[in-house]
Amino acid sequence: MISASSLAPARPGRPRSERARLAILEAGADLLLEGGLAAATIEGIAARAGVSKVTIYKWWPSRGAVAVDSFFHRYRQTISFEETGDLAHDLTVQILAVINDFRGRAGEVMAELIGQAQSDPDLAGTLRTRWLDPRRQASTALVRRSIDRGEIAPDVDIQVFLDQIYAPLYFRLTMRHQPLDDSLAQILVHTVLDGVRS
Amino acid sequence: MISASSLAPARPGRPRSERARLAILEAGADLLLEGGLAAATIEGIAARAGVSKVTIYKWWPSRGAVAVDSFFHRYRQTISFEETGDLAHDLTVQILAVINDFRGRAGEVMAELIGQAQSDPDLAGTLRTRWLDPRRQASTALVRRSIDRGEIAPDVDIQVFLDQIYAPLYFRLTMRHQPLDDSLAQILVHTVLDGVRS
Amino acid sequence: MISASSLAPARPGRPRSERARLAILEAGADLLLEGGLAAATIEGIAARAGVSKVTIYKWWPSRGAVAVDSFFHRYRQTISFEETGDLAHDLTVQILAVINDFRGRAGEVMAELIGQAQSDPDLAGTLRTRWLDPRRQASTALVRRSIDRGEIAPDVDIQVFLDQIYAPLYFRLTMRHQPLDDSLAQILVHTVLDGVRS
Amino acid sequence: MISASSLAPARPGRPRSERARLAILEAGADLLLEGGLAAATIEGIAARAGVSKVTIYKWWPSRGAVAVDSFFHRYRQTISFEETGDLAHDLTVQILAVINDFRGRAGEVMAELIGQAQSDPDLAGTLRTRWLDPRRQASTALVRRSIDRGEIAPDVDIQVFLDQIYAPLYFRLTMRHQPLDDSLAQILVHTVLDGVRS
DNA sequence: AAGTAATCGAGACGGTACGTCCGGTCTTCCT
DNA sequence: AGGAAGACCGGACGTACCGTCTCGATTACTT
Numbered sequence: 001m002i003s004a005s006s007l008a009p010a011r012p013g014r015p016r017s018e019r020a021r022l023a024i025l026e027a028g029a030d031l032l033l034e035g036g037l038a039a040a041t042i043e044g045i046a047a048r049a050g051v052s053k054v055t056i057y058k059w060w061p062s063r064g065a066v067a068v069d070s071f072f073h074r075y076r077q078t079i080s081f082e083e084t085g086d087l088a089h090d091l092t093v094q095i096l097a098v099i100n101d102f103r104g105r106a107g108e109v110m111a112e113l114i115g116q117a118q119s120d121p122d123l124a125g126t127l128r129t130r131w132l133d134p135r136r137q138a139s140t141a142l143v144r145r146s147i148d149r150g151e152i153a154p155d156v157d158i159q160v161f162l163d164q165i166y167a168p169l170y171f172r173l174t175m176r177h178q179p180l181d182d183s184l185a186q187i188l189v190h191t192v193l194d195g196v197r198s
Numbered sequence: 199m200i201s202a203s204s205l206a207p208a209r210p211g212r213p214r215s216e217r218a219r220l221a222i223l224e225a226g227a228d229l230l231l232e233g234g235l236a237a238a239t240i241e242g243i244a245a246r247a248g249v250s251k252v253t254i255y256k257w258w259p260s261r262g263a264v265a266v267d268s269f270f271h272r273y274r275q276t277i278s279f280e281e282t283g284d285l286a287h288d289l290t291v292q293i294l295a296v297i298n299d300f301r302g303r304a305g306e307v308m309a310e311l312i313g314q315a316q317s318d319p320d321l322a323g324t325l326r327t328r329w330l331d332p333r334r335q336a337s338t339a340l341v342r343r344s345i346d347r348g349e350i351a352p353d354v355d356i357q358v359f360l361d362q363i364y365a366p367l368y369f370r371l372t373m374r375h376q377p378l379d380d381s382l383a384q385i386l387v388h389t390v391l392d393g394v395r396s
Numbered sequence: 397m398i399s400a401s402s403l404a405p406a407r408p409g410r411p412r413s414e415r416a417r418l419a420i421l422e423a424g425a426d427l428l429l430e431g432g433l434a435a436a437t438i439e440g441i442a443a444r445a446g447v448s449k450v451t452i453y454k455w456w457p458s459r460g461a462v463a464v465d466s467f468f469h470r471y472r473q474t475i476s477f478e479e480t481g482d483l484a485h486d487l488t489v490q491i492l493a494v495i496n497d498f499r500g501r502a503g504e505v506m507a508e509l510i511g512q513a514q515s516d517p518d519l520a521g522t523l524r525t526r527w528l529d530p531r532r533q534a535s536t537a538l539v540r541r542s543i544d545r546g547e548i549a550p551d552v553d554i555q556v557f558l559d560q561i562y563a564p565l566y567f568r569l570t571m572r573h574q575p576l577d578d579s580l581a582q583i584l585v586h587t588v589l590d591g592v593r594s
Numbered sequence: 595m596i597s598a599s600s601l602a603p604a605r606p607g608r609p610r611s612e613r614a615r616l617a618i619l620e621a622g623a624d625l626l627l628e629g630g631l632a633a634a635t636i637e638g639i640a641a642r643a644g645v646s647k648v649t650i651y652k653w654w655p656s657r658g659a660v661a662v663d664s665f666f667h668r669y670r671q672t673i674s675f676e677e678t679g680d681l682a683h684d685l686t687v688q689i690l691a692v693i694n695d696f697r698g699r700a701g702e703v704m705a706e707l708i709g710q711a712q713s714d715p716d717l718a719g720t721l722r723t724r725w726l727d728p729r730r731q732a733s734t735a736l737v738r739r740s741i742d743r744g745e746i747a748p749d750v751d752i753q754v755f756l757d758q759i760y761a762p763l764y765f766r767l768t769m770r771h772q773p774l775d776d777s778l779a780q781i782l783v784h785t786v787l788d789g790v791r792s
Numbered sequence: 793a794a795g796t797a798a799t800c801g802a803g804a805c806g807g808t809a810c811g812t813c814c815g816g817t818c819t820t821c822c823t
Numbered sequence: 824a825g826g827a828a829g830a831c832c833g834g835a836c837g838t839a840c841c842g843t844c845t846c847g848a849t850t851a852c853t854t
Contacts, residue, residue, distance in 0.1 A: 054832080055831060115312070191362055213851065252844090408802045409845080410844065410846055412804065416804090570711075591785075649826060
């Protein structure tokens with residue numbers, strides 16, 4: 001097969017077992033949801049997946065790495081969203097989606113992953129690359145188009161602007177000092193767009 | 199409370215050793231700064247403090263609890279700040295102080311503590327009680343007085359307002375997707391006060 | 397109690413658990429007999445004894461060390477033997493005893509221990525100290541008294557003499573090139589005592 | 595053998611690679627000498643020989659088997675010896691040769707091989723077939739001719755007789771309780787030939 | 793002064809998971 | 824049909840901390 005050889009270099013040796021890869025990710029996701037990050041030990045995942053520990057270490061550098069991959073394997077989320085031309089509305093819709101995710105089991109796991117990332121640079125990198133960056137890029141583009149439309153000032157620091165809208169969600173997720181209500185969405189957007197001065 | 203110290207029930211038995219308590223906190227802080235939270239194991243602290251593990255378990259429920267106490271023992275920070283009557287100015291000054299703390303070794307440790315708190319409810323509680331809540335109360339009072347002065351709208355959701363100003367600092371501390379520059383302070387305050395609409 | 401304090405220095409800390417020590421030795425001996433040295437893994441012994449691996453490592457340096465101790469714990473053998481004044485007879489009786497031991501399960505285990513000792517200096521030392529040396533001393537004394545009685549030449553190299561009598565037993569045990577018959581006893585003694593020249 | 599090479603059935607498929615066979619034996623011998631039997635792992639040998647593990651397993655049943663073959667490949671020893679017609683002299687010469695071998699690195703390796711053979715029947719067999727048996731046959735023949743010459747009694751149990759001479763060498767090699775001196779040779783032979791009675 | 797009680801140090805213990813090594817087996821492609 | 828490459832499962836290794844458990848020694852208050 002021409003396509004096969006051109007796409008895959010056809011390396012010598014036994015090819016990686018897709019069966020093992022999937023079993024690991026499924027087992028990882030299961031444990032993550034059942035008992036949180038603490039339950040997702042390499043040993044536990046290996047046992048549940050019917051796989052040897054070495055096979056996991058072969059393909060993932062750390063416990064955190066398997067965890068994130070397992071998490072994203074299960075929560076294959078979409079970032080795409082329709083753009084109506086009204087920045088306030090588009091942002092609100094997106095924030096509502098994030099709030100909704102964060103309120104469920106996935107939110108708890110995400111919080112633990114962020115937590116673990118504080119002492120696992122590997123995991124931190126993966127989290128940025130696979131979770132934050134894609135969302136940032138989409139949001140940045142959204143804001144940029146809004147600027148082009150003249151909705152908001154052109155000299156706005158987009159990154160700070162986005163932080164002021166999204167950071168509170170992560171802050172409440174991790175510190176739990178205030179609830180993650182749906183009503184948050186509108187207030188967050190409204191405040192940064194219009195300010196609070198009387 | 200006067201009665202508490204002077205009328206201490208004078209319980210029988212050997213009183214708690216102040217020497218041990220301090221040695222533990224010092225050892226904990228040392229290890230925390232040297233090798234991060236990972237290095238601050240109960241075993242390590244006990245060895246370094248010349249104290250038995252049981253003594254630590256006697257007074258602290260978990261590893262995280264000793265860590266926070268050690269951290270705050272070393273970083274005895276003050277929240278107090280002068281109030282000029284100009285909200286924007288007062289907030290900016292305070293944010294600058296936080297940014298400064300977060301940029302140093304203390305910031306790294308704080309990030310790890312927040313991280314660990316995601317899977318240690320005990321630690322999460324301590325962190326809120328001893329770190330976040332006092333700051334929140336001070337800031338809330340500040341904002342309230344500003345409302346009284348008529349600077350900002352009276353129907354502002356103060357908690358969301360404060361989150362939009364402070365959350366970005368914690369977000370950048372834990373996700374490291376953007377730097378913690380001094381310039382942040384002014385932008386953060388300005389945006390929520392005046393909005394970004396053109 | 398005076399005797400108690402004089403015998404045991406009364407070291408601080410929790411005293412070693414005699415229960416654990418015995419459980420380990422029993423479990424070790426069991427596994428040794430059931431599956432040979434290969435079955436007597438640290439992990440297996442720990443599991444069977446209801447003891448943690450660390451406890452074993454605390455008191456024994458290597459797998460071999462536990463094995464020998466377990467072996468001698470079970471086969472608490474006596475070296476003592478009556479001395480009739482007839483060297484040939486006394487030696488023959490003793491050799492018969494060794495042959496008998498070596499033919500049983502204990503012989504197989506002993507062979508494995510000797511085998512393992514070839515790549516475990518620790519074990520080699522223990523084997524010499526606890527097995528060979530005591531026997532050598534008893535035999536040496538026996539021969540010496542025979543010399544005193546004038547039975548054999550005073551310039552005999554006793555160690556070589558003993559090797560020529562006992563080494564064949566170990567040789568046949570480990571190489572299995574010839575059987576370990578009872579008849580061996582008499583021939584071995586007879587040959588070195590009288591020579592084989594016609 | 596002529597017929598073997600010329601009349602080889604010319605089996606189908608790729609013929610066995612002589613290159614691989616030699617590389618394996620050389621690598622095995624190297625590792626054996628450098629780090630003893632423990633270092634001569636299948637994995638290590640394969641890596642060093644630039645050969646796949648399967649190729650080794652294809653031709654050797656166990657780790658021990660490769661080790662012995664590697665050992666004999668390097669130490670291509672000769673058993674042949676001149677026969678002078680004086681048994682005592684001929685034996686002494688041969689024993690001296692063995693003692694000399696045993697004192698060097700080869701002796702250490704041989705001890706480890708014997709050790710491993712205690713829990714590896716495969717290796718035990720190879721060791722008997724390729725090392726002990728040939729020597730035994732040569733020695734037995736030697737003694738038999740001596741009997742024919744009337745030097746020693748015709749009813750001597752040759753196997754026991756040989757054990758009494760050679761076993762001490764293996765005993766001292768494996769137990770290290772006494773040195774392997776050159777002087778041993780003469781004493782060993784002398785004792786069994788003349789007896790030790792005064 | 794003797795008794796009572798809480799504490800402290802030392803350290804042994806069962807347990808869980810770690811990350812690694814090696815043994816054998818397998819699968820795939822190349823020669 | 825070899826053979827090289829290398830992935831895979833299984834089992835054991837030795838280590839690190841955890842949190843709990845004895846001990847004996849210390850240090851107060853109470854009788």
